[in-house]
Amino acid sequence: MTALVSADLATNLLILVLATFLGQELIRHVSRLLHTPLMALTNAISSVSFIAALIVLSNPGSDLIAFLATVAVALAATNIISGFLITDRILKMFQKRKPKK
Amino acid sequence: MSDLLTELLYVVSVVLFALSLKLMSAPRTSRLGNFCGVAGLAFAIIATLIAFQVHQVDLLIGAVVIGAVVGAPIGLRVAMTAVPQRTAMSHAFGSLAVALVGAAEYYQEVPNIDPFSLSVLSGEMILGFLTFTGSCIAFAKLQGLITGRPILYKGRSVVSMTVLAAAVASGVYLVANQTQEFMLPVMAAFALLFGFLLVIAIGGADMPTVIAILNSFAGLSAAALGFVLDNKLLIVAGSLDGSSGLILGIIMSQAMNRSFVNILFGGVGASAPTSQMAATGPAKTAQAYTAEDVATILENARSVVFVPGYGMAVAQAQHVVKDLADILEKRGCDVKYAIHPVAGRMPGHMNVLLAEAQVPYDQLWEMDRINPLFPETDVAIVVGANDVTNPAARTKADSPLYGMPILDVDKAKTVVFVKRSMNPGFSGVENELFYLPNTMMVFGDAKKVLTDLVAAVRKLGK
Numbered sequence: 001m002t003a004l005v006s007a008d009l010a011t012n013l014l015i016l017v018l019a020t021f022l023g024q025e026l027i028r029h030v031s032r033l034l035h036t037p038l039m040a041l042t043n044a045i046s047s048v049s050f051i052a053a054l055i056v057l058s059n060p061g062s063d064l065i066a067f068l069a070t071v072a073v074a075l076a077a078t079n080i081i082s083g084f085l086i087t088d089r090i091l092k093m094f095q096k097r098k099p100k101k
Numbered sequence: 102m103s104d105l106l107t108e109l110l111y112v113v114s115v116v117l118f119a120l121s122l123k124l125m126s127a128p129r130t131s132r133l134g135n136f137c138g139v140a141g142l143a144f145a146i147i148a149t150l151i152a153f154q155v156h157q158v159d160l161l162i163g164a165v166v167i168g169a170v171v172g173a174p175i176g177l178r179v180a181m182t183a184v185p186q187r188t189a190m191s192h193a194f195g196s197l198a199v200a201l202v203g204a205a206e207y208y209q210e211v212p213n214i215d216p217f218s219l220s221v222l223s224g225e226m227i228l229g230f231l232t233f234t235g236s237c238i239a240f241a242k243l244q245g246l247i248t249g250r251p252i253l254y255k256g257r258s259v260v261s262m263t264v265l266a267a268a269v270a271s272g273v274y275l276v277a278n279q280t281q282e283f284m285l286p287v288m289a290a291f292a293l294l295f296g297f298l299l300v301i302a303i304g305g306a307d308m309p310t311v312i313a314i315l316n317s318f319a320g321l322s323a324a325a326l327g328f329v330l331d332n333k334l335l336i337v338a339g340s341l342d343g344s345s346g347l348i349l350g351i352i353m354s355q356a357m358n359r360s361f362v363n364i365l366f367g368g369v370g371a372s373a374p375t376s377q378m379a380a381t382g383p384a385k386t387a388q389a390y391t392a393e394d395v396a397t398i399l400e401n402a403r404s405v406v407f408v409p410g411y412g413m414a415v416a417q418a419q420h421v422v423k424d425l426a427d428i429l430e431k432r433g434c435d436v437k438y439a440i441h442p443v444a445g446r447m448p449g450h451m452n453v454l455l456a457e458a459q460v461p462y463d464q465l466w467e468m469d470r471i472n473p474l475f476p477e478t479d480v481a482i483v484v485g486a487n488d489v490t491n492p493a494a495r496t497k498a499d500s501p502l503y504g505m506p507i508l509d510v511d512k513a514k515t516v517v518f519v520k521r522s523m524n525p526g527f528s529g530v531e532n533e534l535f536y537l538p539n540t541m542m543v544f545g546d547a548k549k550v551l552t553d554l555v556a557a558v559r560k561l562g563k
Contacts, residue, residue: 032442040187094131
């Protein structure tokens, strides 16, 4: 049993740690002006849970499972679409005017 | 073969996600960053569809159509003042999606889940469900459906902790006896209840931090789901989202000089202000002025700093603030905006509203940069901000605000305070600033007062 988990688990933990460090570094440098759109963007990105629902939906063992995954797809799709659209709308406002000197 | 292709496309996707956050470092490149995010997600979805054939395509398409029908109007129509609510709602949706996939995965694999995966899965579901109800309550508070004040009762910490412990215990039981399927809804119910109890006891002014923490939870649960499905892309995206929420949460809590624990369980802002007012001793009088009075002062001002707060958002006064700023600037007056990190209801809230009103972003000054400039400022105009300007944070050790970094507006030569009433801010603490000799209180709705002010300034200028 332990053998089954360990190799994959170690790799995945490594990925988690590295991605967290990367995230911290990247986010630290995000302009404070843009914290609101940042949140909208990371939200849309984390709606990549969409693909998790897809994976479950590829072979649902029961109607209940298919139902849960379908609801998840709808929720994630809502987030993806609204998230990217609103992020763009906000960011557009920050472009309109070049800082004048 | 297709598996390798999928993995490679996932790598492309990860690169695009990282790039999209990197491009957010400056407004100039930020739209490209958003585009990279879209592209990364598109690659992720295509890659997944290559590796996993979805049989019930009708269900999938139906769900995506629903998502588009609901999501597009939200994305295109929501007013900028309502962005905090929208964000809370998206945390709710995202975390519920993750929790439901977790539940689906459990029913799919039971009874052959190894204990480690099941532990992660249970943790993921608890986190997902509690973030869901927590975000729903945050949404209701921000939307004004329920009171923004914390709802407190005796022994609430004990009750909340017991409920959380019950959720965890149900999870442990499930891991130990994974065929006991009834335990999953029980666990979910406790987690949902905990999220509700947690956020209902938090005040509106603490929402910037709460939203950031919920964001972090949502990301963390997505990463946990990645562990269970052994999907590395999900781990990366979840970690990026989680880190983002965490950093924003830290910035917010530092800007209030409070710990996460204090914000989540402190219940600040519940106390009725009356007792405190009575206790302050000799009667103090705040001087009420009219828009015309303020216009006279502005006549001779060479430098003006606007201090926006949540009140500006509520009154939708950002455009008229900009109108006033334009008039002042035309006269050669220097105009800046002082942005406190926790002004408003979510990180960066004020910046977005002012950008909407087309304020150039080089006029938006962060707290650390603007504070040294207040002594040389002729007029500081506070529009709907309160606690973030309260000098009690510097001087009164017994104040709940004590130690919180504030905008030093009291050091400006004249302070104009646009406010609906004498009521204290969300902290429940009275603002001494109202009684300073150089303070001019102007009572009324921010938008109305500023509109009057614009008219008065124009009239004087003629």
